[in-house]
Amino acid sequence: MTSKRILDVLPECSDTVAVEIDAGILDRAGALFAETFPGRRAIVVADGNTWTVAGERVQAALTAAGVETEEPYIFPGTPTLFADEHATYALRDRLAATDALACAVASGSLNDITKWASSLIDRPYAVVCTAASVDGYTSFGAAITVNGVKGTQECPAPRAVLAPLDIMAGAPTRLTATGYGDLFEKVPAGADWIIADELGIEAVDAHVWDLVQGPLGEALSDPEGLTRGDLDAMTKLTDGLMMSGLAMQVHRTSRPASGAGHYFSHQWEMEGYGRDWDPPLSHGFKVGLGTLAMCALYESVLALDLTSYDIDARLADWPTPEQDRARVEALQPNDVIRASASAQSAEKYLTVDQARARLERIKDRWPAILERIRPQLWSADRVETALRTVGAIHHPEQIKVSLEEFRTKYYQAQTIRTRYTVLDTLQELGLLNDLVDALFAPEGYWGRRPTAD
Numbered sequence: 001m002t003s004k005r006i007l008d009v010l011p012e013c014s015d016t017v018a019v020e021i022d023a024g025i026l027d028r029a030g031a032l033f034a035e036t037f038p039g040r041r042a043i044v045v046a047d048g049n050t051w052t053v054a055g056e057r058v059q060a061a062l063t064a065a066g067v068e069t070e071e072p073y074i075f076p077g078t079p080t081l082f083a084d085e086h087a088t089y090a091l092r093d094r095l096a097a098t099d100a101l102a103c104a105v106a107s108g109s110l111n112d113i114t115k116w117a118s119s120l121i122d123r124p125y126a127v128v129c130t131a132a133s134v135d136g137y138t139s140f141g142a143a144i145t146v147n148g149v150k151g152t153q154e155c156p157a158p159r160a161v162l163a164p165l166d167i168m169a170g171a172p173t174r175l176t177a178t179g180y181g182d183l184f185e186k187v188p189a190g191a192d193w194i195i196a197d198e199l200g201i202e203a204v205d206a207h208v209w210d211l212v213q214g215p216l217g218e219a220l221s222d223p224e225g226l227t228r229g230d231l232d233a234m235t236k237l238t239d240g241l242m243m244s245g246l247a248m249q250v251h252r253t254s255r256p257a258s259g260a261g262h263y264f265s266h267q268w269e270m271e272g273y274g275r276d277w278d279p280p281l282s283h284g285f286k287v288g289l290g291t292l293a294m295c296a297l298y299e300s301v302l303a304l305d306l307t308s309y310d311i312d313a314r315l316a317d318w319p320t321p322e323q324d325r326a327r328v329e330a331l332q333p334n335d336v337i338r339a340s341a342s343a344q345s346a347e348k349y350l351t352v353d354q355a356r357a358r359l360e361r362i363k364d365r366w367p368a369i370l371e372r373i374r375p376q377l378w379s380a381d382r383v384e385t386a387l388r389t390v391g392a393i394h395h396p397e398q399i400k401v402s403l404e405e406f407r408t409k410y411y412q413a414q415t416i417r418t419r420y421t422v423l424d425t426l427q428e429l430g431l432l433n434d435l436v437d438a439l440f441a442p443e444g445y446w447g448r449r450p451t452a453d
Contacts, residue, residue: 003239006246009211013249015124015157016138021238023231026164029058029128030065033103036126036160043070043100045091045114050130054167055105058128062103070100075110082275083109084145091117101125104158107175108134108283111158112142119155126160131171132226132237133179133284135257137161138245143283148336149270157249163238169229174282176226176237177392181288183240184383186216188294189259191373192421198365198372199358201420202255211247212256213376215240223390260421263413264290270337270416274399285393292387292394293410294422296380296445298373300435301422306366311359314430318352328415331408341415348418350428358428380445395452403446410436 002021010016018036020028033042042062046055051074062069073094075087091113095102102125104114111127111134118125119142129137136143138161141152168176190213196202219240225233247256265286268274274281319327328345332338350358362369387394396406414423414432426432441447 003215005211005215006239006242009243009246009250013138013157013246014252015140015249016159016161016246018160019138019163019242019246020161021163021165021235021242023164023166023169025162026054026057026128026167027061027064029103029126029162030061030063030067032160032162033062033101033126034065034067037101037124041068041070041098041100042103043095043098044072044105045074045102045110046072046105047075047110050105050107050110053105053171054128054130054164058103058105070098073102082145082280083112083143085147088113088117088120088144092120095123096121103128105130107131107171108136108143108178111137112144115158116142116144116153116155119153124156124159126162127158129161129163129238130167131175131179132168132234132241133171133175133282134182135179135241135244137163138242139248139254139257140252141248141254145269148272148334149340152254157245161242163242165231165234165238168238169231169234173227173229173391174279174285176234177387177390178282178284178288179237179241180220180223180226180390181284181286181291181387181392183216183219183237183244184386185259185261185287185291185294186212186244186257187376187378187383188261188291188298188422189257191298191376192259192419193255194372194376195369195422195425196420198369199361199420199425205251205256208247208251208256211250212244215243220386223386226390255419258419259294260413260423261290261294262287263416263421263423264293264409266416267337267409267412270340271334281399285399288387288392289394289396289399290409290413292380292383293406295378295383296439297410297435298377298422299380299445300438301426302370302374302377304366304431306363306429309359309363309429311356311363314359315352315356317430318355321346321349324349331412331415337416341412344418345415348420348424355428362425362429395449397452403440403450406446407436407440 104127140157144153197204222233244257
């Protein structure tokens, strides 16, 4: 049953007007499409797996509801589909050849492709969810890689969303685990937003904060139940994922749902890492590992005492724009990523005078920052336990990444987006190297875990 909080927030949403969540509702797909788009024709968009799991029934449900349909558009093969401009343009061209609206039968990548393809020809669409694998079902943007650079393409969310819990609970457990990892990052992402708020960079919207953080604890509370396909656990996770996406609609940015933990994933995705695996390395697995990485770092942040912090000493060593650019370029050997990261980092570069004001603000607000982020955060051990239980990635070795390579991701993640996170705070303070070094020292969090169990 669709939760009251979802129904209450729908009138505030820019795009989505209907969300139905329940077991046994797959055959409602046709009626929901007809109610949402009266008189419009439909084209089912699926891949080889989602067509088999639910696509044929959705096609039949559309016909039964009196909706005229086009021949389904089915991406070939198992879900090795990559959300990039090539897949998107192919679907755009197919949609443009008809007046039909897309009804995606999808998990994360296919939904993003359909979302952006529909937007490119200014058409709304509907989605039938096949796995609790992502919070992007209801978000206003699409995570698409264009010319090798991962970013959010601005485009409307689906007009209607159908989430048949029995189908989603029957999805491979790795898909549920990837959705769990994606949602988990809202924990450190919330701390990142608090810091940006305290420093006067980006104010927390209390209402939107509650939309995401309110259901978050409950949604993450039963990883063991999720591995069993328990419908109650799946309902909670799905509610949290949907609320996260709806919050992004209300706020019109991904800030409520994305922080530095996501940037570990974005870095790997721009590198193409794991894209050709079978199955491909999922967004949520990478985000879950980024979440663990950031919660481990935050434990050191919580122990920082800036009472005696020497601002003048830091400013004496403040990098010039050229030096900062050289730092970023050295961190990014990939030409495409280097160009993007250099541009993003240049936008958030501070002059010496700006840096003084920022550092004074950090030092002044540090007690308040610690007071606010402490109850927001989970310990790294608690995060690791939850990720293990749900079957998600919890050590870089599990994705064939050495600890030395993983260490570099902390620095690369700081360079690729203008959005302010704790990584920027530590870089500005000149403390990022020390805290990351401590994590990988023999007694540090990663140093104590040289290999995966």
